[in-house]
Amino acid sequence: MIKIRNPEQILSHGDAASRKLVLEIADLTLARLDSYRRIKSIGRMEGSLLHIGTRSWDLLKKRNVYLFGAGKACNHMAMAVDEILGDYLTEGLAIVKVAEETDAFRKTKVFVGGHPLPNEEGYRASKMMIDLVQKSGPEDLFIVVISGGSSALMSCPIEGISLQDEIDATDVLLKSGAGIYEINAVRRHISAMNGGMLAKRIQDVGAELIGFGISDAVGSPATGNIGTPYAAYKSTPIGPDPTTLDDARATIINRDLGERLPRSIVDYLMNAGPEGETPKSFPHNTYFLLNTLPDSCIYAKQICDEIGIPALIVSSFLEGESRDAGTFFASMAREIQTYGNPIKPPCVLLSSGEVTTLISDNSVIRGHGGPGQEMAASFAIAAAKAPGACLLSVDTEGTDGTTKVAGGITDSSSFQSASNKGISLFRALREHSCFEALDAIGDVVFTGNTGTNLCDLNIVYVPGIDG
Known part of the structure; x- marks a missing residue:
């Protein structure tokens, strides 16, 4: 086997x-x-040229090349990119659910986050990612590999909501009978990373983003040619978020969670204005979708x-x-x-x-x-x-x-x-x-x-x- x-x-x-x-x-x-196999089938270096499917990038024109990752398949996804880039990789940060003895990285630091409940190590790694983005600029490239589970692993709540609040809320949501779309509507709107907020931070400093994703969303269409950039990519920390504040509020009301979720989260979501909405488009990012449900x-x-x-x-x-x-x-x-x-x-x-x-x-x-x-x-x-x-x-x-x-x-x-x-x-x-x-x-x-x-x-x- x-x-x-x-x-x-x-x-x-x-x-x-x-x-x-x-x-x-x-x-x-x-x-x-296996995502390692999928990424290696479309990605390779030829001199300073990074080829991914039908697209190419000259890495000599980039000041820094960073690798970020989070998700339950992140081990294999990040290993593939780390191996392909070799010395062209400046630094990598990956948040995994389980670190395996067979994992092998050259320039990537691995953090074991919490799943299904967030933990301190995932929070610390997320803060390190935010710090790197804030120090970056238009000459930098971020390659981000994301799979399911990133909402918990890449935990970094917005100001006014504590990590413990997010942990408690996740526990309540997962036991509420709510579907994953409902759960994500709440989690993404209290996060400084998820729901496209990491991509927004990269966009705000003018850096370029290449994303590899695995979609575990029920209802996603089957993949086609994975070497062709996927224009309809959405959700997770690096894509536009289809959920809305109204969806988050509906989850609280429909699942009768007003008295079960932490007060800080209920108060914020029920009173947030348009500035609390997650981003809905990233036309300049390049995404590759490796697999769907x-x-x-x-x-x-x-x-x-x-x-x-x-x-x-x-x-x-x-x-x-x-x-x-x-x-x-x-x-x-x-x-x-x-x-x-x-x-x-x-x-x-x-x-x-x-x-x-x-x-x-x-x-x-x-x-x-x-x-x-x-x-x-x-x-x-x-x-x-x-x-x-x-x-x-x-x-x-x-x-x-x-x-x-x-x-x-x-x-x-x-x-x-x-x-x-x-x-x-x-x-x-x-x-x-x-x-x-x-x-x-x-x-x-x-x-x-x-x-x-x-x-x-x-x-x-x-x-x-x-x-």
């Missing part, structure tokens, strides 16, 4: 044939999505075609409660096995998106977990009636929720395996302790940093009833 590090554990029990197929599809898909399903289907097994992309817009999604996919497996709808077995079902977990009361939490593990646990319960059916649900960047595993994998035998060990998957779901439950039966998936960040990837294998 290229990306999945614990295949022996996963294949040591349960329906080994179903698990092996699902693991193979997932592993090959993650390998194709639908790509994971597209690549997975290509791999299924190569293997020779029919595959159906169910949705790349999957949202909602993770445990409900797990039950839904188990129901689909039963429908396919019984009636051959909407596709005959054996087959693979593919989906991507961003499911969430509603936690309205922290006192019910008895362990750890994430949406992928909750989906796998709920699938196991319902799939006990779908012989051989197997689901893998992972967060493609390699960490699911509050854990260091990518997600979970269960099949039709997992519920009984858990019961045989005295483990109740129903209780694990109620108490949000699915990591402990799945880990005990060998059903967690461990990848480490994958080099991509396209939210959830869900792969279901449905064999015929007779195998």
Whole structure:
């Protein structure tokens, strides 16, 4: 396996044939999505000329070349740029979620930020980035690599809002049941970096910006030629922000967060004037979009075609409660096995998106977990009636929720395996302790940093009833 590090554990029990197929599809898909590989495929130096896809820059005409990065795939993105630039790189600053022993940088300092909750190290690195920008001018070039998770990792609240306020607000928002667009509407409008504010700072000093991005937004179109500058790039710290102050206010009102969010944040957002709005366009920046959320399903289907097994992309817009999604996919497996709808077995079902977990009361939490593990646990319960059916649900960047595993994998035998060990998957779901439950039966998936960040990837294998 290229990306999945614990295949022996996963294949040591349960329906080994179903698990092996699902693991193979997932592993090959993650390998194709690796951002190091994507950037190196379009970027190179020829003398002093930096070539990226269809564009070129003469770095001898630049006084300084800086590399900034943040996100859950930042390790691999920043390594690729650091390697390509070589001695032409003046200095690099990268904020990652997990630092890996295999990470190798020449001129880039790495900071381990907080995710899903911001931390002091990410805040300190963000301040260093702001200081560098303020010392820069029109002869300088900033190359910025951004992937999902940057809102938390690149945490730097505006004046009047403390880092602790932002941490507390992030915790409340993530447990509110709000969608990512709603959450970002609040976070971006209280940030000195996110929502395009880093790009605005670079623009204000007259420096040039080249951005590499991975879009994990539900609804993004699939990528085309990644070597062609992407004119419609938006959001994150370096692009225009589609969310508005009104969106942020609506999140507070619709999710009844007025008394749960820190008072400093509620007061600011409810009273901010036009000067508090985030930037909506950057016509002079150059952006390259490496991957978008639908790509994971597209690549997975290509791999299924190569293997020779029919595959159906169910949705790349999957949202909602993770445990409900797990039950839904188990129901689909039963429908396919019984009636051959909407596709005959054996087959693979593919989906991507961003499911969430509603936690309205922290006192019910008895362990750890994430949406992928909750989906796998709920699938196991319902799939006990779908012989051989197997689901893998992972967060493609390699960490699911509050854990260091990518997600979970269960099949039709997992519920009984858990019961045989005295483990109740129903209780694990109620108490949000699915990591402990799945880990005990060998059903967690461990990848480490994958080099991509396209939210959830869900792969279901449905064999015929007779195998």
